Amino acid sequence: MTKEERLKKRHRAEKRFRFYGLTSIFVALLFVIILVQNIFSKGSSAFKKTVISTEVFFDQELLEIQNGASQEEIMEADFYDIMIENLIKAYPAKDRDEEDELLKLFSGDAEIEIKKAFLNDNNLIGQTITLDLTASDDIDQLHKGNYPRDLPEERRRISDFQLVIYDYFVENKKISKNFNNYFFNNGDSRDPELAGIGGALVGSFYSILICLLLAFPVAVLASIYLEEFAPKNKITDFIEININNLAAVPSIVYGLLALQILLATIQLPRSTPLVAGITLALMTLPRIIIPCRASLKAVPPSIREGALAVGASKFQSVFHHVVPLALPGTLSGTIIGLAQALGETAPLILIGMVAFVVDIPSSPVDPSSSLPVQVYLWSESAERGFVEKTSATIMMLLSFLIVMNFIAVYLRQKFEKRWN
Amino acid sequence: MSNIKIKSKNLNVYYGDKQALFDVNLDLNEKEVTALIGPSGCGKSTFIRCINRMNDVIDICKVTGNIEMDGMNINDKDLDVVSLRERVGMVFQKPNPFPKSIYDNISYGPKIHGKGETKSELDQIVENSLKKSALWEEVKDRLDEPGTSLSGGQQQRLCIARAISVNPEVILMDEPCSALDPIATAKIEELIDELKKTYTIVIVTHSMAQAVRVSQKTGFFHLGKLIEVGKTEKIFKNPDNKMTQDYITGRFG
Ligand SMILES: Nc1ncnc2c1ncn2[C@@H]1O[C@H](COP(=O)(O)OP(=O)(O)OP(=O)(O)O)[C@@H](O)[C@H]1O
Numbered sequence: 001m002t003k004e005e006r007l008k009k010r011h012r013a014e015k016r017f018r019f020y021g022l023t024s025i026f027v028a029l030l031f032v033i034i035l036v037q038n039i040f041s042k043g044s045s046a047f048k049k050t051v052i053s054t055e056v057f058f059d060q061e062l063l064e065i066q067n068g069a070s071q072e073e074i075m076e077a078d079f080y081d082i083m084i085e086n087l088i089k090a091y092p093a094k095d096r097d098e099e100d101e102l103l104k105l106f107s108g109d110a111e112i113e114i115k116k117a118f119l120n121d122n123n124l125i126g127q128t129i130t131l132d133l134t135a136s137d138d139i140d141q142l143h144k145g146n147y148p149r150d151l152p153e154e155r156r157r158i159s160d161f162q163l164v165i166y167d168y169f170v171e172n173k174k175i176s177k178n179f180n181n182y183f184f185n186n187g188d189s190r191d192p193e194l195a196g197i198g199g200a201l202v203g204s205f206y207s208i209l210i211c212l213l214l215a216f217p218v219a220v221l222a223s224i225y226l227e228e229f230a231p232k233n234k235i236t237d238f239i240e241i242n243i244n245n246l247a248a249v250p251s252i253v254y255g256l257l258a259l260q261i262l263l264a265t266i267q268l269p270r271s272t273p274l275v276a277g278i279t280l281a282l283m284t285l286p287r288i289i290i291p292c293r294a295s296l297k298a299v300p301p302s303i304r305e306g307a308l309a310v311g312a313s314k315f316q317s318v319f320h321h322v323v324p325l326a327l328p329g330t331l332s333g334t335i336i337g338l339a340q341a342l343g344e345t346a347p348l349i350l351i352g353m354v355a356f357v358v359d360i361p362s363s364p365v366d367p368s369s370s371l372p373v374q375v376y377l378w379s380e381s382a383e384r385g386f387v388e389k390t391s392a393t394i395m396m397l398l399s400f401l402i403v404m405n406f407i408a409v410y411l412r413q414k415f416e417k418r419w420n
Numbered sequence: 421m422s423n424i425k426i427k428s429k430n431l432n433v434y435y436g437d438k439q440a441l442f443d444v445n446l447d448l449n450e451k452e453v454t455a456l457i458g459p460s461g462c463g464k465s466t467f468i469r470c471i472n473r474m475n476d477v478i479d480i481c482k483v484t485g486n487i488e489m490d491g492m493n494i495n496d497k498d499l500d501v502v503s504l505r506e507r508v509g510m511v512f513q514k515p516n517p518f519p520k521s522i523y524d525n526i527s528y529g530p531k532i533h534g535k536g537e538t539k540s541e542l543d544q545i546v547e548n549s550l551k552k553s554a555l556w557e558e559v560k561d562r563l564d565e566p567g568t569s570l571s572g573g574q575q576q577r578l579c580i581a582r583a584i585s586v587n588p589e590v591i592l593m594d595e596p597c598s599a600l601d602p603i604a605t606a607k608i609e610e611l612i613d614e615l616k617k618t619y620t621i622v623i624v625t626h627s628m629a630q631a632v633r634v635s636q637k638t639g640f641f642h643l644g645k646l647i648e649v650g651k652t653e654k655i656f657k658n659p660d661n662k663m664t665q666d667y668i669t670g671r672f673g
């Protein structure tokens with residue numbers, strides 16, 4: 001082979017390699033785009049809800065309270081009759097059956113929404129106001145175009161008559177889309193139009209907080225001890241190997257462990273962020289120890305020697321010099337560990353976080369859901385409205401993960417000291 | 421004849437099973453510069469690291485024999501190494517400033533030893549140390565810049581200033597100029613000349629010329645043994661030992 005031929009061959013090999021590399025990146029990107037596009041197209045509609053603008057007349061005869069009633073009086077008062085009387089006027093229905101079908105177009109919370117309006121202004125008796133009342137899931141999905149209306153009636157959840165009313169609403173511009181505050185503020189519900197991730201958000205927050213509070217100090221102290229103080233011998237080697245093993249244990253095993261020890265033996269309350277946090281902390285511990293030790297190891301020995309040589313004690317050289325230098329790497333490792341914990345589902349299902357919880361937990365010992373479990377729960381539900389809610393929850397989860405990973409990268413790049 | 425500051429008696433050092441120093445008996449005179457020369461791996465660093473007990477950080481390292489400083493046995497297991505290292509400072513082969521400000525690099529030692537209670541006292545220590553290490557003029561306007569932003573030679577002088585800052589009696593220097601260019605080296609050598617008025621200095625060097633220029637006494641090591649020690653002039657003009665002769669004339673090493 002001549003020199004020129006060899007040169008050509010080498011250039012060809014380089015070109016081929018470039019091509020392979022670019023292709024793999026392209027394929028990977030394609031998958032990400034398909035995934036994100038899929039989730040967005042399904043989920044983005046969940047951030048809006050369909051509302052029917054309805055005239056509500058506060059008839060004194062139907063209410064047992066007066067203008068200027070106090071908060072408690074209003075809370076206790078019955079707004080059911082007011083609701084029925086006003087909703088059936090939204091469309092000229094001919095008989096009881098038609099009225100019933102009309103009522104089903106509104107969400108189960110119509111009474112509460114009317115009561116809230118009165119709570120805001122307790123002088124409404126005798127007046128008529130226009131309220132945007134949340135539509136039922138069926139109307140919501142129909143209006144968002146997620147529901148096919150050309151199916152035969154018996155295979156549809158919406159009757160022909162309800163379609164007529166819907167078209168009447170559309171024609172009279174009574175139907176519109178608002179920001180879906182319920183999605184963020186409410187807990188879970190059987191009615192998709194009322195279901196929200198409020199409970200799951202708070203549950204996840206408590207779980208991750210407890211996980212952080214337990215795992216971070218233990219992991220950091222363990223790493224510092226192992227890396228800086230422990231004698232290097234068979235025992236520490238054995239511990240090191242097992243920490244790596246623990247990080248690779250499937251998360252469901254931690255769930256089983258928690259089930260047996262935390263729930264069965266210690267009898268902590270089921271389905272609570274407390275148990276979830278402890279379980280996630282166990283799982284996250286080795287995943288924080290590993291990057292923490294790596295960043296301690298990355299601090300050059302010359303820094304330690306420099307400190308020792310001016311008469312710093314071992315303890316001072318570690319805590320004044322080594323630990324601060326290892327902190328950015330440790331923090332970013334911790335955040336990535338927490339991000340993994342945030343997306344963890346299997347162990348939480350085992351400790352009973354799949355329970356159907358309507359109330360938003362007010363403390364870590366209240367039953368609660370969490371974001372990934374909520375995704376799992378809703379993905380199992382039959383109602384069409386939960387499809388968009390599932391995707392929207394995934395969007396929320398992904399955005400938290402992206403933000404956390406971004407912070408981790410930022411910390412690493414901004415604060416990591418360069419040494420020569 | 422000057423006083424003996426440090427005296428090693430039958431010093432043996434082992435790394436695990438491997439013996440690195442054999443019965444080293446070496447006296448270091450007060451306020452003098454002693455140069456240690458010898459081929460790579462002969463145990464020069466090992467020897468000076470015994471003087472500030474830096475070998476303690478190496479798990480497998482074991483030291484037997486005596487090193488006395490002013491009659492106190494440095495190698496005593498009960499000795500407080502922190503106060504020893506306050507008295508015996510060290511400058512390393514590669515400059516290793518802390519990744520902190522120039523000011524913090526120098527004030528760190530005094531702070532942990534409780535010297536310089538007030539800010540102004542610390543300021544004074546920092547200024548004096550930098551002046552003694554001939555760095556003050558170059559950095560006085562940027563004391564809050566990171567020490568790592570200085571040039572290699574400046575970093576090494578910063579490390580010398582850091583060693584001086586706790587006011588030690590002895591300064592150990594392990595090839596302090598090996599990472600420096602000739603101009604920076606000349607500056608450090610000038611500095612050593614100045615420092616020997618106050619401190620007892622031990623310097624490890626691979627440069628015969630440097631040993632001749634800065635030291636009053638020279639010790640030649642070979643394979644863990646101290647082959648010959650004496651006045652620098654004598655060692656370089658007419659050494660007693662054939663091996664020393666061969667080494668300084670560059671016939672091996
Ligand atoms: N941490 C260590 N573990 C094991 N052996 C070591 C260690 N440090 C040094 N040694 C061994 O001890 C011997 C002396 O090493 P030392 O570093 O004192 O040599 P030196 O004279 O300073 O060499 P150089 O001029 O290359 O710096 C060498 O054979 C070396 O392999």
Ligand SMILES: [Mg+2]
Binds near residue numbers: 464465466594
């Ligand atoms: Mg050496």
